[in-house]
Amino acid sequence: MAKLLVVGAGFAGAVHARELANAGHQVDVIDKRDHIAGNCFDYVHDCGVRIHRYGPHLFHTSNDRVVGWLSQFTGWLPYEHQVVALLDDGRKVPLPVNLDTINAVFGTRLETADDAMSYLASVALPRSPVISAEDHLYSTIGKELTDLFFRPYTKKMWQLDLSEMDAAVVRRLQIRTDRDPRYFRSDTFQALPTDGYTRAFERILDHDRISVRLTTSFSQDDMAGYDACFNSMPIDEFYEFDLGELPYRSIRFHVSHHLAATAEGLATINYTDAGPYTRETWWHALPGHRVHETSNVLRTIEEPCCYRENSLERYYPIKDRDLMYQSLYERYAARAATDDQMFFIGRCGTYQYLDMHQVINQSLVHVSKWIARS
Ligand SMILES: Cc1cc2nc3c(=O)[nH]c(=O)nc-3n(C[C@H](O)[C@H](O)[C@H](O)COP(=O)(O)OP(=O)(O)OC[C@H]3O[C@@H](n4cnc5c(N)ncnc54)[C@H](O)[C@@H]3O)c2cc1C
Incomplete structure (x- = not known):
């Protein structure tokens, strides 16, 4: 022993x-x-x-x-x-980007995966060679989806612009052409x-x-x-x-109390704006997390930062x-x-x-x- x-x-x-x-x-x-x-x-x-x-x-x-x-x-x-992204106009759309996200952002009425693929091909801005994350995303989904869902998040999370990141980092990001809203579908x-x-x-x-x-x-x-x-x-x-x-990189967690009656029913909402916060979590919306019935629930908002600024x-x-x-x-x-x-x-x-x-x-x-x- x-x-x-x-x-x-x-x-x-x-x-x-x-x-x-x-x-x-x-x-x-x-x-x-x-x-x-x-x-x-x-x-x-x-x-x-x-x-x-x-x-x-x-x-x-x-x-x-x-x-x-x-x-x-x-x-x-x-x-x-499941995760939704909050748009500037208050609408919430599925993340990862899927057929419903594309329809909501562009006002289209695409029905099938083929429709979605053709549409993405029409908005894509192919670049060659593909070196940066921006090159890859512009080449596959175009500027609008890139600037809405990926550029602000990358800046907040990593303090980097997509043009400064390697294409390999974003190659595995999922862009879906069906309606599957599950975050970890595989x-x-x-x-x-x-x-x-x-x-x-x-x-x-x-x-x-x-x-x-x-x-x-x-x-x-x-x-x-x-x-x-x-x-x-x-x-x-x-x-x-x-x-x-x-x-x-680190994260500061900001926790606040809310009246259950006015709380979100969704567990995770990602922010697409240029502010400092990346997402919010409503804990009561996860199964088994409302342990006792009370009138208050909790929300955590995440703010990425350098680890030296966070103990x-x-x-x-x-x-x-x-x-x-x-x-x-x-x-x-x-x-x-x-x-x-x-x-x-x-x-x-x-x-x-x-x-x-x-x-x-x-x-x-x-x-x-x-x-x-x-
Ligand atoms: C914000 C966030 C969200 C995440 N979400 C998910 C998710 O949804 N799904 C998922 O699968 N994974 C998620 N993860 C990853 C998950 O947290 C890790 O996989 C897991 O915690 C790794 O375990 P670990 O033992 O390596 O590290 P840790 O959990 O960090 O444990 C290391 C421990 O070592 C201790 N320690 C460090 N230095 C010393 C020292 N000098 N002396 C004594 N003790 C020390 C620390 O106090 C700590 O308790 C998330 C991580 C983060 C940061």
């Missing part, structure tokens, strides 16, 4: 901790925050509505192994997420945990061989007495930024066009690879944006290899 340290009680840390404990190891989990569940942390607010502190977390995947693993710790409420499993994410984490970490210490930041001295450490802290911070800093809350690794930060990360990772006791895991340990199902899958793969070797 090894004595192991896990840094971070988000999905990366919790999956590692549980699998290591199941394999017979003794595991201590520390987290600098005062709660478990990392960025998936949710709780029931005094007004009776469940809220996700770090923005809406919608579970979606086509990975049966991940669903099977997580289902040991939670039941599920089926939920297929994923076979879409649901929310019945009692919330935090309750699922409590069950994951509830094991005789796991102990959890909160409000505890990692320090190098903590390694004494441990055989190995699985670490989800930012890798550059671990090395005291000596090769340079890996930057992130160093690191959310989205920055992908620059020259991949400068990716190569900086690789230099840190190469150094970490020479240490057979310290393993960097999760979003900030590996400097990549990962959805929940991806971080769970990566963690299951990583930890099972370690267990097989040990």
